[in-house]
Amino acid sequence: MSQRLALTLALAAVVATPAAAQPILRPAPGAPTTLTPAQQAARAIYQEMVEINTADSVGSVTKAAEAVAARFRAAGFPAADIHLVGPADKPAKQNLVVRYRGKSGGKAILLLAHLDVVQAKRSDWANDPFVMREESGYFLGRGVADDKSMAAILTANLLRYKQEGWVPERDLILALTADEEGGDANGVTWLIENRKELIDAEYAINEGGGGSLGPNDEPLFHSIQAAEKVYSDFTLTVRNTGGHSSVPRKDNAIYSLAAALLKIQQHTFPVELNDVTRPFFEQTAKVEMPSLAAAMRALAANPADTAAARIISTDPRYASMLRTTCVATMLQGGHAPNALPQFVTANVNCRIAPTSTASQVKAVLERVIGDSSVKIVGDRADRRDGPPAPIHPVLLRATTQLTNSMFKGVPVIPTMSTGATDGYRLRAAGIPTYGVSGIFSAAGETNAHGRDEKLRVKAFYDGLEFLYQLVKQVSGPGRPLS
Incomplete structure (x- = not known):
C-alpha cells in the first residue's frame, strides 16, 4: 500500500485540525463601512473571480477569463483589443490579454496577474473555499490573497479608467494568465513563445510586493519585488x-x-x-x-x-x-x-x-x-534569471510618493520574494518585472496556499486605490516616460 502526505518535518506526527472547526480571526481594523461606486464595482469583480474554481485539473481558468472579457466588451473595449488565447489542446487554460490604447507616447506597461489558484478541498475548509465570505474585517476564500485580489484590482481599475474617459500616454496591457501555481500550460510562457507582441512592454507590474504591518497593525514598510528565489x-x-x-x-x-x-x-x-x-x-x-x-x-x-x-x-x-x-x-x-x-x-x-x-x-x-x-x-534544468535589476526610476518615484501620502511615509524597500511568481519568466524574456501592490498584511496572516486563505478588507481597498493612482502616475499624461 502506498500513501502520499504533506510533511512539516520528516516522519513527524501531524494532528489535523477538524475540518468543521471555524477559523479564529482576530478582527482586522479599518474596513470601510460604506463603499464607493468604484469599491462596489471592484468587490463584484473580486467575488466573481474567487467563486470560479480555477485550480489546475479540476477548475477552468478559461471560465474566469471569459467572465472578465465580457466585462471589457460591455465597457466598450474594441473586440480587436480583447484576446482570449492559449494552447489549442488546453481549452480550460486560456489566457486573457486586454489592451487599453493610450496616446502612443511610449512603450506599453504590462499589468500582470494570474487567475489560477492552488487546489482547495471542500473537506479541508470550514466553509466552501469557492464562496467568498467577509468576516471580522477579512475576505476569505481560495485566491483572495493569491492572486485574485491583484487580478480584480487591475481589472476594476482599467474599467474605471475607461468609464472616466481617462487616456494614458502609453498603452496599458492587462494579462490574466493560467498555471502560475503549477500545471502544464503556464500562460506567461505560452504568451512569450507564441504571442509576445500582445504583452511586450517596457516593464511589468506584478504580484510579489506589498506592505508589512507591525505588531500594532501600523504600516512598517512597503516593498517592491525586484528579484525572487x-x-x-x-x-x-x-x-x-x-x-x-x-x-x-x-x-x-x-x-x-x-x-x-x-x-x-x-x-x-x-x-x-x-x-x-x-x-x-x-x-x-x-x-x-x-x-x-x-x-x-x-x-x-x-x-x-x-x-x-x-x-x-x-x-x-x-x-x-x-x-x-x-x-x-x-x-x-x-x-x-x-x-x-x-x-x-x-x-x-x-x-x-x-x-x-x-x-x-x-x-x-x-x-x-x-x-x-x-x-x-x-525536475528541471538550471533557471537563468540574470542578475537582479535596479527598480525603474519612474516606478520607484511614484511608489515612494504614493506611499508617503497613503501609508504615513513608511520606507519603500526593494525585496526578493521567497516564493515564485511569473516575473522571472518575463525578466528572462527582456521585460523587467516588479511586484508592487499597496496591499498591506501582517506576517503570515493571509495563509495563501493554505486552509481558510484570507485578506484584510481594508488592504484590498487600499490596494485598489494605490494601484489606480500608481498606474496613472507612471503612464498618464504630463509625465516624463523615463
Missing part, C-alpha cells in the same frame, strides 16, 4: 529487493530515506546576499526592533557574520531571504503492511537563492546525504 523540486528515491517483514534487514528503504530527509532538515545553506537583499536589510534596519536592526546592519556589511545571521533567522519573515532553503513536502512508499518496502520516494522542494543554481544545490544535497542508495533527480 528559484523554485526547484527534487525527487529522492530508494529502491531495494524488499522481502518479508518478519525478517528485517539493515538496508530498509524507508529508514534510508528517513535518514536522508533528516540530514536535509539539519543542513543550513550559507548566506547569499545580492543587490536586492543587501539594501533590503539595510533599509529594514531603520524600522525594525533594535536587536534585529543591529543584526541586519551587521550582516549587510559582512554576509559572513554568522551571529548576525542567526539572530535574523529567528524571524520567519526574514530567515528564508538569507539563503537557499530545502524542505520535504511529500512522501510515498511501501506496498504491503507485512512486507519490507521495495520503493520509497520523497519530494524535496527547494527555493534557491538567485545567485545559485539547481545543479549546485543538487550537488550539496548529495554531499549532505552521503548515501549512494538515495538517488536524487531534479
